[in-house]
Amino acid sequence: MIAPAARLPLCCALGLALAAGQKPPASSPRPARFADVTAAAKIAFVHRSGASPDKRMVETFGSGVAWIDYDNDGFPDLFFVNGAPGSSNALYHNNRDGTFTDVTARAGVAGAAAGDRVFKTGVAVGDFDNDGYLDLYVTALGPNTLYRNNHDGTFTDVTAKAGVAGAAERWSTSAGFFDYDHDGRLDLFVASYVDYRLDSNPYCGQKKDGYRMYCDPKIFDGTADRLYHNNGDGTFTDVSQRAGIANPAGKGLGVTFCDVDRDGWPDIYVANDTVRNFLYRNKHDGTFEDVTYAAGVGFDGNGKPRAGMGVDCGDLDGNGFPDLFVTNFSEELNALFMNRGDGTFDDKASAPGLRSAYLALGFGTKLFDMDNDGDLDIYVTNGHVIDNVKLYQPNLSYAQRDLLYENLGGGAFQDVTAQGGPALQVERVGRGLAVADFDNDGKLDVVISSVDRPAVLLKNQGGAGANWLTIQARGHRSNAFGLGAVVTAETSEGTQVREISNVASYLSASDTRLHLGLGRATVVKRLEIAWPGGARQVLENVKSNQVLVIDEEVRQ
């Protein structure tokens, strides 16, 4: 549901109708539907939390999942982080026939020997050395690990040389690669949670048998996020303080990058748990300014901080500026900050259709065009953090259903979970979530990691008949995968502005390729790609339904 000029009156009429309290349109003509193909795909990953009677807080936070085409065969492969000390991560090679093969042992990314006190948490994917192959960064409560891709299906742990392990007892969560200073090299941002020590784990909850619960983050201090500048020689420098992002109040769980003010430079948005979120505006000189208060993206409508978990940004209303979506705790609504384009945002958490998330505790999330109709929809995976929550609040549950929201345009959404197929009616303890079109059929698929449960791969079976375009950017002056490039696509159905970024959700990384739903349009009349650094490249009359590789033009 793009908002083209010709259909503006309809769009406005819809907005007015919704404002008057009428029901939104029933559903998309091509509703998204997902099928659980985990078993058929031969994915057998089971997350291990390391749960113990001590209820160590980290046990309930789950782990991330990433799409990474590590062998550049054009089919995204899958990487799962495993949580418990001694547990093995898993790398699955995409066999290009709908199945995957576990190649963890050969790849050398198991991370099982990280230490008996190291709980692995999140994952970031990016080509930090610009060699054309994607690398992996795994975060932890404990030292983080950077794996360099050796181009032969194996990886080498280069953490020590790179200098990105972080403090031994730091609880790192979501992380992501981006080129904040436009030097053509990917830098690394690592969100950091609370000052929590395994050996001083307080007792929380009632003292009765079975009532011990995971502690509230309010009783711990926050810790500062970190920004590592890529020196271009395989090493990084911690520039957190100098860059202005080292706020010790932060309890970061989710992070995403997008150019919120469309000045050509990536900004940072951090979802914090029980304290305000942070929006850092890029000042183009290697530093950032905390503009949260000015932008109005830190709190709920009553000025209270929420429990931010997962986050994504994207232009949900078609005004050309990225909006921000944050998943939150049960009995809080998920935050939807709509970008006005003037540096300020409106919180539309209670936008029509989104209120169904009230009792859910949201984690991984992604804004993507699930039905290829040209706008971004919302997927959220949910699951409470307190496994015995029913003892305290019988109306809540530990395992919960995912939520799927169809973008109806005009700022309205519809909860279409019930129409999403049997796979969406299953309750899970959802945490990490990532999106990619793993079989290149033109529809974005979803992978979800659940606490102490098997991961699920959900194949998108909706969007029949709608057209699409997938763009694989190849930077030459810019970073090798074009992360941070802004793509503007004009079709007969309207204009879309999207950023190439794989950094969003919770502890997870999505495909580095950009997917556009084109609706009925069979051609993109004009496709402009603004590379990080400002160079612009235009293609005309691009055919739909293909994976288009765009090489960055380098003028001498």
Place this chain on the structure above:
Amino acid sequence: MSRSRTRIMIGLAAVLLPSMHAFAQSTSIDERLTRVAADVFSRTDRADANIAELKSILAIDPRSAQAHMLLGIAYRTKGSSDLMGEAAGELRQAIDLDPSLIPARLYLSHLYLDLGRPERAREELQAALTRMPGQSQLQALLAESERQLGQPDGALDLATQALAANPSFAEARYYQGLALYDLKRRDEAIQAFEQALKDGGRRPEVYGSLGAAYLEAGRIDEAIATLTEAVKLDTARPQPMVALARAFRLKGQLARAEAALTTVRSLVGPTAVSAADQQILRDVYLEEGLIRLKQAKFDAAAQSLRKVVDLDPTYGPGYRYLAEAYLRQGLYARAQDQATRADKLGSPLPDDLQKTLQSKVRAPKGPE
């Protein structure tokens, strides 16, 4: 009386306002900060307006340490548990931006004590004292931190040092009273609390602590008067309300005791999660059980007292009174079982009840 929430601001404005004035320049932001600072320290009823003003200042100057500090203080003044983490965050950011900002450390320490984290309060206060050695407010609060860390002797020394510089420093006098109370010097504690009130410390926690001490000393009428004042000053504070219910019960005014308990229940809710709320709920059930015992409603008494031990299986008095309730019901085996547990936890049945129970247990099998 352990870990009473400390909100005393007596004299703090005197220390803080000059430092704020030092920052006041001719720019409008500084003028606005000075204005809001005066409000933050004197007008607790304007917390919402102050928070809005400080957010608006931070929208213009996000690196203003003073604005972050004042915002943290304003959040704490508002008192909502939802904002305590945010208050700590703002104060920590203020210190990060300006490590010499002593008032931020002082308020952060207060907040840590509110949150039951005396070890972090101690760290902040010690850091502040290295910059301002001998500062009496810092010393006084460090005294309270030490007390909460189980060091009443050290707490008493520190409070006494703070009082040496200023004998009418009500906050230090109050902390001295708490330390004396922990040292089982109850009568001296009562004197210290009374003196704190005379010195201007007319705060709900001072009334609450004094009322609880009167109650323990058997001075029931004074306890009722003092606890009523505490409740009047802060209607959202459950501890003095529970103590007031106890005082009414001991006075035989059972209807008023029940009314006080009903109010406490509305403040805590049925599912206490935090340790402080659990303790309050436990005390509510205990009082409820004791009222029922007094009313000879033994079945109802046992029901309430079972909730006490269910909520806190390590709490001896719960078993002791549950044993009594069972004994009065004629359920001797159960009474014996509870009495044994109570004894193990240091809360034995009184001799007369013990003898009665023994005779019943030895007698031919009862109705059980």
